[in-house]
Amino acid sequence: MLILNKQTRAKRHLDNLTFIPQAVEKVDFLTSSTEFKQHILALIKQAKFRIYLTALYFEKDEAGQEILDALYQAKLANPQLEIKILVDWHRAQRGRIGEATQSSNADWYTQMREQYALPTEQEIAFYGVPVNKREIFGVLHLKGFVFDDTLLYSGASINNVYLQQFERYRYDRYHQIENKALADSWVNFIQQNILSNPAVNRLDQANRPKTIGIRPLVKAFRKELSQQEYRFNGQSMDNEQLMLSPLVGLGRKNPLNKTIEALFFQVQQKLTICTPYFNFPRSINQRIEWLLENGKQIEIIVGDKTANDFFTPPEEKFTMASALPYLYEKNLRAFTKKFDHYIQNGQLTIRLWKDGKNSYHLKGVWIDERYILLTGNNLNPRAWKLDAENAVLISDPKGELSEKAQGELAQIRTHTTVLTHYSDLEELKDYPEKVKKLLKKFGRVKLDKIVKMLL
Template sequence: MRLFKSASDLTHLNGIPLQADTVQTLLSAADYRNTLLAKIAAARHRIYLCSLYLQNDEAGAEILQALYAAKAARPELDIAVLVDWHRAQRGLIGAAKSGGNAAWYQEASKANAYAVPLYGIPVQTRELFGVLHLKGFVIDDEVIYSGASLNNVYLHKQDKYRHDRYLLIHNKVLANCMVQFIREHLLSAAAVHRLDMPEIPATRSIRREIKQFRSKLKSARYDCNMAEQEYDRHRLSVTPLVGVGKNNPLNKVICQLLSASKTQITICTPYFNFPLAVTREINRALKRGVRICVIVGDKTANDFFIPPEQPFKVIAALPYLYEVNLRRFAKSHQADISSGQLQLRLWKDDDNTYHLKGMWIDQEYALMTGNNLNPRAFRLDLENALLIHDPQHELRQQRQDELNSIMEKTAVITHYRELEKNIDYPDPVRKLLGRLSGTRLDRLAYRVL
């Protein structure tokens, strides 16, 4: 069953009017870090940061200290930091058991008179089944949107970087709308608690509140009073979208955009694992003659990749699982690849990693999102997006500059045989994938990882 009636349903998406000169696209993680720090230092009214995590490392400490400094300079500043509840209370995957970032938050907060609250948002009772994947920072009347979290690699604090997308929009209506959502639907919930305070309730003690919270999130929407705006669908605009769980509004719009495409689709995803609904719309678009470009990270540019010469960990099999998926997809669409209608590009830049996600449709719509376009994003995590409608092509140059900066680090796949297969993988990976496939656990992995 399709998630909407027809492609014409796009006309029902109201947007917030934008001026082209209030939109800025950054092209590097280092620029993003410097811009974010400058905006925090210059803040006058409010700072709301929403991220999967704020890591206890040099870049994370730099951000946190910048927040404390801003609050000290202007005590009236309204500041809130929101991170995922579960992710904050565990160590890194594969590392020794620890109190996670929450222990660091408590130490830093105590030393700074608990001036900056850090909230844990429990989207599910277990991390495996849903996390806070909501993106977007609001500083005064500016929205800074990226799929990046806050740590060394995302902010290119040291030698390596994880490439993402970085968008700045100065718009009071949009900023107010996003802050209102955070206040009304997140911070007011009984399941939400500060992580920087000495006493943190155990997850098991708030299971009931978490379940109620998730249930309410399914009906939560951005309320931007868009009906009161002088909206002209023939001019530049932005529509904020949010969703959690199966068939949510964001999922529907993603599929709707693909269905409405007439000439061109470009998709970025770090983990090649499309939900069935997305795969169906891609197949239908190809049959309509739409040209499609999919840009995905090389398996060595995946954030879970571990070089074969290093000790093997189970999580290191994920990049190979995604490549298996990509090879299968490429094989089934080899005719489209050979004709040039479908283009698959692999991103790779030394030992840096790739975390881009989003879509560009017919030179008219651009979706900026943290949604990985995978089954987990479509069913489990709390996701959001900014949909930019640009019918007059006012942002054409910015859009092209961003795509050029992405594609210059990519190589085109001309045949599915260019991708490695199971027999080419390191022994531990090959054996693990064989066991997963034999028990069909690989299908479960695709759904939750």
Template structure:
């Protein structure tokens, strides 16, 4: 697999050939949950699930029970669930101390005859400095890709949902490539341990293995063996990308995509906090005359938002911190906003939340990713993406329909003053952000949250 040589010569990024009829985009979390459960129930050979977490709630139980049922029906089925090591062993933010989801995995395992392996992947020795943010499920030869984790809100099991992107690709070469990466670079590591069994090692006892694991991950790549004879620059294709740490290949491709744009860039991100490299490419694109649309969640649609009438928690300041960033950006680019060259769209749908990420470049490239396009994603977490190249616009109708569904719940910001400022925020938020700004701790927060 070859990456592009330069931003001005983008044809060198090649991948796995696709048939347009093998690609399907879903538009709702409920539809995604139904599809995922149906695929698990009909699996014949393998199920590999990568997610930040599999939560001990109704939706999480539904998924885990489906996996055990599939294993009982077909004992030879190869099942592996990969979740973040640290996230699985703690309770929810703000909740009391607990054994986390791992204790639940062990209880479910003990009650079942057949084993479903759940692996904890420790990307760093501490959760604050890096987690498993790898996305993508492989069920037989189907790749199901979304930024969503596995719990009630991501799967719309109850009243509220967290809106994400949902892509299905039926392609054996892509499925094999993603499974090979998991086996070769993740499951083979001495730092990786099962969470569904008793006697899980303490993190401090495997610190050396974790550090060695992270160093190896920096060199890990998807290795998709596609004969050159099958590759044409004029056909629909998909390239899987992966990266962890500064200047990794995924980061470079994201910046190269932005740099290669000629007419249009569309960006989705739930947390408005671009890395400096992304901000630089956006500014350069605006100077080139490229039209840019940025879709971001309203602060009330952020998954960390807590209504002012509820007890304040420090984590609840994050949505406001991102809005401060967005207002600053909008103020700096008010001229481009006024001319409509730059369009900012805020997503909000009642009390639901927004978790979409990705890029669309000049109609020919679409990046499906769990990468939040923020400094944490660019430096700390293990991230991946699927880059679709569509030179003949075979998937244009699907992309337009997906964007239409996203934009239905947005409003356009036509002036930076439409966004609230620090003085408008609830007192606890205003005081905390003022204190952070005085001590410059807000800069640290932008880097790790």
């Protein structure tokens, strides 16, 4: 009876979502990081009236410089073009984890603003969005680049590996959707709920406020942001046409989390999940178990530990973050051991992605050929409770995007191997000595559980 009630509530939740009709031919599935970069540059050049970029970070490196130069060239060619870039407040003012900090991304934004010296009303504006008082307790994980009436959506940020500036790449999903109502809802959300808030400040100014000085504002901003949603003139889900629903979530039991959980109860035949960090929230684990018990097919595509962006080769400097890929593999081994019966009977397929020294950053959910979720949400406890996340839910009742979606999944599977047994995975005794020592210490003081909640 309890499950029946949950199923009923899940169906009701989806029925209550508001959707936007979408033309099939105006949805493109991009296949690679290089294609993603090409589309960014092309869309910058084509933009006539607005560019709004939202990402975790916009890195000071060769790829970042190329994109920023393209933005400035577009601005010089069309001074009325509105360009606003939103990144995480904390991340922009520090270096990468484990690396010595020289000058920050925010310092670079300031240098570029001073170098181009545009009139104040024509400046390209970089904004820092503080989702919590400390980075570890929440970051800006909202995604989406708006160019006029086009949304380019990916979990990727702007840097050398995400855009494959050189040989290495970080693999993500990339989708281009032309839809004025969708693009307007994205921009309106940013303008009304983020840029208008006093906790959000320009990063490209030398006199940036100190975080400690805006902490009360940040606390209030987080609470306000957690109560907001994308607003647009939409309609209920129609079983006769392709439709989109933009979603946003921050904090426990937010609408995005509820939608993802509700989608799991819609599976008729098969659920497919991509996640870079194998660390599902309890509610997702429970739904996976329920689906397996009810005879459904599940495919999970996860990165090999060496394809994790925190992975450190043995010859490089070891940091605490270097242990994370091993912690995720430990989770995966426990999961596959628990559900080994379903692996053996063919119901559960787990694929490990690995392609040389490249890394894996994919996330998303496919429900049969009926629903597709585009999201930057890592489907982990951190995404569920701490970070600001968003998504686009695609309702495809007639399977009009089925061929493109299956093509995307086939591409994702290219560099994967199927786990046949939990013993295919390494365990603690196989790990480098420094990793073993740290994981044992985590286990002794129960710190592994805290780490899993935060990272």
